[in-house]
Structures are given as structure tokens and as C-alpha cells.
Amino acid sequence: MVKYFLGQSELRSSWDQVFAAFWQRYPNPYSKHVLTEDIVHREVTPDRKLLSRRLLMKTNCMPRWAERFFPANVAHSVYILEDSIVDPQNQIMTTFTWNINHARLMVVEERCVYCVNPENSGWTEIRREAWVSSSLFGVSRAVREFGLARFKSNVTKTIKGFEYILAKLQAKEATEKVKKTALAATEKAKDLASKAATKKQQQQQQHYV
Numbered sequence: 150m151v152k153y154f155l156g157q158s159e160l161r162s163s164w165d166q167v168f169a170a171f172w173q174r175y176p177n178p179y180s181k182h183v184l185t186e187d188i189v190h191r192e193v194t195p196d197r198k199l200l201s202r203r204l205l206m207k208t209n210c211m212p213r214w215a216e217r218f219f220p221a222n223v224a225h226s227v228y229i230l231e232d233s234i235v236d237p238q239n240q241i242m243t244t245f246t247w248n249i250n251h252a253r254l255m256v257v258e259e260r261c262v263y264c265v266n267p268e269n270s271g272w273t274e275i276r277r278e279a280w281v282s283s284s285l286f287g288v289s290r291a292v293r294e295f296g297l298a299r300f301k302s303n304v305t306k307t308i309k310g311f312e313y314i315l316a317k318l319q320a321k322e323a324t325e326k327v328k329k330t331a332l333a334a335t336e337k338a339k340d341l342a343s344k345a346a347t348k349k350q351q352q353q354q355q356h357y358v
Contacts, residue, residue, distance in 0.1 A: 152297040154279040164240040167273040170314045179310040199235040
């Protein structure tokens with residue numbers, strides 16, 4: 150049997166901002182369980198969609214009762230593959246993730262769709278599905294229950310991490326705008342001062358003539 154999860158989240162940022170944050174969300178204070186990330190493939194399709202595959206390594210903390218089924222000489226880290234399809238024209242990003250090791254103990258598969266919120270075009274909606282399965286004889290039900298509970302906890306961390314990165318990006322953007330405005334004002338002041346000096350010089354020359 151498989152445990153199924155269906156959920157929906159909202160980020161109060163535009164799709165473009167969320168898309169940019171998606172590739173910059175690690176590290177953040179809510180993702181300490183994510184150890185590494187690497188892009189292993191990327192291509193643009195003829196219909197201008199961006200396809201990417203990332204390999205992530207995460208920690209794999211287990212309850213004590215499950216550790217006896219886990220060989221002591223096997224690393225507890227989990228390797229995750231993440232495939233994504235980005236359709237910038239329609240502003241839709243779809244991601245698929247699943248673990249590629251420890252599959253006998255538990256497999257967690259997730260599908261997310263990031264799209265513009267239909268009620269507020271300045272917000273982004275995340276539709277999330279997940280499937281948790283285990284083939285561990287005798288305790289598979291307990292493993293699935295544990296996996297689903299942990300997945301729900303990680304969803305909360307994911308959203309908080311997104312909000313943290315979005316806030317950083319927005320603050321950076323605001324700071325750059327202030328700098329540009331200040332620079333433009335300085336240049337304008339210099340230009341006005343130069344024109345005033347030139348005009349004064351011309352007036353002095355006319356007076357002597």
C-alpha cells in the first residue's frame with residue numbers, strides 16, 4: 150500500500166520571483182537537512198521549456214525502532230533526484246522528486262506544480278502531491294506513517310525556506326533600486342551644478358566684455 154498526500158500552499162510573491170528563488174533556496178535556516186545540491190543536466194527544448202535535473206543529498210534521521218533494519222555500515226544520507234520542467238510562457242513549473250537509495254526501507258515521490266494564483270496574479274500557488282511506500286516486511290505500515298509525518302513537517306520547512314529566500318531577494322532588489330535612485334540623483338545634481346557653473350562663467354565673461 151501507499152500513503153498519499155495532497156496539499157496546496159501559497160507564496161505571496163509573483164511567479165517570476167518564486168522561479169528565481171527556487172534555484173537559490175539552498176542554503177537557508179530551514180534546510181539544514183539539505184547537505185549538497187548539483188545540477189547534473191539542463192537543456193532548453195524546441196518549444197522553449199527549461200528541463201533540469203538536480204541531485205541533492207539530505208540527512209536521513211530515523212526513529213530508533215527503524216535503525217535495527219538499517220545496516221550500520223550504510224550511510225544514513227539520502228540521495229534525491231529532482232526533475233523540473235519550466236514553461237515560462239505559461240508561467241508553470243512542474244517538479245518531480247524521489248529518493249534513489251534506501252528504496253527498500255522507504256520511497257517518497259513528490260510532484261509539485263508552481264503556477265500563478267488564479268485569484269491574485271501577484272501570488273504563486275503550489276499544488277503538491279506525494280506518495281510514500283515501503284517494502285520492509287512486517288513494519289511497512291509504520292514506516293509509511295513515519296514517512297508521511299516527516300514529509301508534512303518538511304513541507305512546512307520548505308515554505309518557510311522559500312519565504313526566507315524571497316525576503317532576501319526582495320530586500321536586495323530594493324537596496325539596488327535605492328542605490329540606482331541615489332546614483333541618478335547624484336549625477337543629476339552634478340549636471341545641474343556643472344550647468345550653473347558654466348552659466349555663471351558665461352555671465353562673468355559678458356560682464357568684462
